[in-house]
Amino acid sequence: xxxxRIKISVILTAVIVLLLIGVSLISYNIARNLYTEKVxxxxxxxxxxxxxxxxxxxxxxxxxxxxQMTKNDYLLKWIDxxxxxxxxxxxxxxxxxxxxxxNLSTAMFVSDKTLNYYTNDKILKQLxxxxxxxxxxxxxxxxxxxxxxNIQVSEAxxxxxxxxxxxxxxxxKFYGVSAIGMNLDDxxxxxxxxxxxEGSKFLMVDSSGIVKIEKSDRVxxxxxxxxxxxxxxxxxxxxxxxxxxxxxxxxNLIIGSKxxxxxxxxxxxxxxxxVLLKDLHTLFYSAIGVILAAIIISVIVxxxxxxxxxxxxxxxxxxxxxFFDLLNHKTNKAQPI
Numbered sequence: 012x013x014x015x016r017i018k019i020s021v022i023l024t025a026v027i028v029l030l031l032i033g034v035s036l037i038s039y040n041i042a043r044n045l046y047t048e049k050v051x052x053x054x055x056x057x058x059x060x061x062x063x064x065x066x067x068x069x070x071x072x073x074x075x076x077x078x079q080m081t082k083n084d085y086l087l088k089w090i091d092x093x094x095x096x097x098x099x100x101x102x103x104x105x106x107x108x109x110x111x112x113x114n115l116s117t118a119m120f121v122s123d124k125t126l127n128y129y130t131n132d133k134i135l136k137q138l139x140x141x142x143x144x145x146x147x148x149x150x151x152x153x154x155x156x157x158x159x160x161n162i163q164v165s166e167a168x169x170x171x172x173x174x175x176x177x178x179x180x181x182x183x184k185f186y187g188v189s190a191i192g193m194n195l196d197d198x199x200x201x202x203x204x205x206x207x208x209e210g211s212k213f214l215m216v217d218s219s220g221i222v223k224i225e226k227s228d229r230v231x232x233x234x235x236x237x238x239x240x241x242x243x244x245x246x247x248x249x250x251x252x253x254x255x256x257x258x259x260x261x262x263n264l265i266i267g268s269k270x271x272x273x274x275x276x277x278x279x280x281x282x283x284x285x286v287l288l289k290d291l292h293t294l295f296y297s298a299i300g301v302i303l304a305a306i307i308i309s310v311i312v313x314x315x316x317x318x319x320x321x322x323x324x325x326x327x328x329x330x331x332x333x334f335f336d337l338l339n340h341k342t343n344k345a346q347p348i
């Protein structure tokens with residue numbers, strides 16, 4: 012009987028354990044899918060949009076600053092007067108004040124009349140059509156856009172700089188080009204310093220997919236189209252943004268994108284799905300552990316209780332049998348011969 016009781020207990024325990032684990036797995040999968048869907052549809056796009064907004068704001072700020080230079084009446088008057096040397100100090104001070112106020116790496120103006128390149132403290136040089144480094148000026152002058160952006164090494168500082176170039180015009184007359192520059196390191200730091208938690212990062216690619224900003228050695232060398240494949244690449248390179256899921260051979264990634272018009276680049280936000288679900292995994296395994304521990308304790312307690320109750324029942328049985336034996340004995344003794 013004891014052996015049968017143990018077998019039944021083991022079978023019932025196994026059935027209960029399997030049922031509870033099955034229910035836990037179903038609950039875990041439902042929770043995982045709901046959470047992942049929320050990240051894909053809401054949290055990741057919002058996080059990427061927020062960082063893209065910060066980048067866009069920083070660039071728009073210097074675009075507006077460059078535009079302000081084009082409306083400087085003193086600058087226009089000074090040019091009309093023939094760019095006299097006694098006005099240089101005022102121009103230099105103005106450029107210096109702009110740099111300090113907006114944390115710029117450079118502020119300059121190129122006169123179309125003299126082709127002088129004025130910075131915040133000197134005439135850096137005189138531009139020439141024969142110098143390839145000066146082609147940017149003539150491209151801006153002959154271009155249709157009033158404002159344009161380009162990235163190149165600053166001749167004044169030697170650092171990689173994001174320039175905002177603006178045409179200086181009034182009443183149909185072209186005076187030259189004003190330009191202000193932001194050290195590209197500022198944009199790089201803004202992008203690479205942002206995260207969405209452990210296992211996440213941001214990077215930027217140009218319109219062709221070449222990695223432009225990232226905390227890695229892939230910058231300028233890797234095209235994400237080759238990494239992701241054309242179908243996924245096209246989803247991300249949508250100007251309305253996109254989200255994909257991608258396995259890179261070692262990690263399951265969720266990647267979202269946002270277009271930044273002022274740069275004609277795309278911001279990518281990347282999250283590691285396994286890290287994202289780590290807390291959910293921990294909770295699931297903890298729940299399974301608690302369930303198993305509770306079942307084991309319950310089985311042990313039930314076995315002990317059943318053993319204890321069995322002993323009581325056996326004692327009661329023995330007592331009842333003894334009582335009935337005694338009763339039968341007295342009954343038989345009282346009958347006449």
